[in-house]
Amino acid sequence: MAKLGEVEKRLLQEVADLHTIPEGAYNIRANGVSAGRMSSANIDIQPKEDGKGLDIYIKPGTKKESVHIPVVLTQTGLKEVVYNDFYVGDDCDVLIIAGCGIDNCGSQDSQHDGIHRFFVGANSKVKYVEKHFGSGTGRGKRILNPVTEVHQDENSYMEMEMVQIKGVDDTLRDTTADLKAGAKLIVRERLMTDGDQNAVSTYVVTLDGEGSNADVVSRSVARGHSYQKFDAKILGNAPCHGHTECDSIIMDEGRILAVPGLQANCVDAELVHEAAIGKIAGDQLIKLMTLGLTEHEAEEQIINGFLK
């Protein structure tokens, strides 16, 4: 087990709100190796045989328990691909907190590609929180390319909160999901890019079962010279409801491409998309300035609220 330094502890706090060792099951990965692992009576965390990830088994009927699996990188030039598979039994109600923080003070790129697969059992409820954060003054880039694959069994519910607010230079997010009858997926993505950062976020959600439901909402801010692409596609293969929304603020020289896509393969599939991109409204700035904020403070308040 590796020992955590101050920078690693700060990153852990940023991505998983962890000040100390978490309660319940956890695995903390620091610079490519485990810095602590604990299974619980109902949640078993097993390293994969090749050492490149974890298998996490959550027993059927597990309620009100959590799993923390944060990753921190502070070594410049370190590139890793990690495969984590979550097997959530039937009738569970669990919280899974992932997230990755990279602090790169060197000249070489640091990169973490986390590939997460979720197999959510029937009638189970999962909340998944994933925060990505980058810091450090080095020229080397901080790169995060998460791949998330969700398979939802009948009447399961999955809520995904994905946040990347600061310091990640390059990201390619790829999320796919397929839902059986009565399953529901909620995605809330919040993304901010600045400087020369690039972020591409792609979703393909397939509604296979009758009564399945997906709501994929992204709120994002592109500042500086940054570029974002939000590409969300929902396929309706049965009587189902799908909604995708991209709501974005652009500032400075930022650029955003929103590509909402819907494909109905069943006459009873009800699919809706919305996309809006614009700068901060002048009236919003003026209102907050009449309350005593400077223009810059007003902008920060508006963005903080928007991404909250």
Next chain:
Amino acid sequence: MLELKNISFRVDEDGQTKDIIQNINLTIPDSKIVVVTGPNGGGKSTLARLIAGIEKPLEGQIIFKGQDITELGITERANLGISFAFQQPVRFKGITVYDLLKIASGKTVSFGEACNLLSFVGLCARDYIRREVNSSLSGGELKRIEIATILARGGELAIFDEPEAGIDLWSFQNLIEVFENLRRKIEKSSIIIISHQERILNIADEIIVLKDGRIDKKGPREEILPQLIGTSSMVSYCRQDI
């Protein structure tokens, strides 16, 4: 409290220059409610925006509490004690009513204090304090929240641009009480209200009638009000509604 000296403002519209405010001189005394009325397009809202610093005059001077504020921006004027309630309150995604009251106050606002502010404008605090100031709120609700932000700021000069616009009759009745209470709440403060409403004109200490960018009439309510009966400068709530 506030003095406008030779204020003029014009805009370019379709390549033509249009005078909106022409050489206005006026004084807003301490502890008074001054209602500015007049026909539509007469320059009332522009006058309010000039005082708040949202627009800058082309000519003239604005003096607030003895200080020349003509060159000061919106934020600086706000911090000197000028507050401004929008005719169309602004919506914000993600900013809650409580957040907005905290920003307005400029200091820590306890949950209890925020609730009192909302109760003052006739909103049940428990239902509203955590709500976002977004499109889920009605025009009347937004208007009351807008007024609560003015109360939270507690400045010495509050400007309300057509506070009755977009609110229902029930809210309107309460609005009058809010203004009367507001005057009592902030000592020595003055209130400028842009309005055509008879009931708002009835609570004025002084009335100013703006027409074509100039002051057509000004004086104590008792003197001006009788001259407005039957004109577009004074309408009853229901009449305007029809």
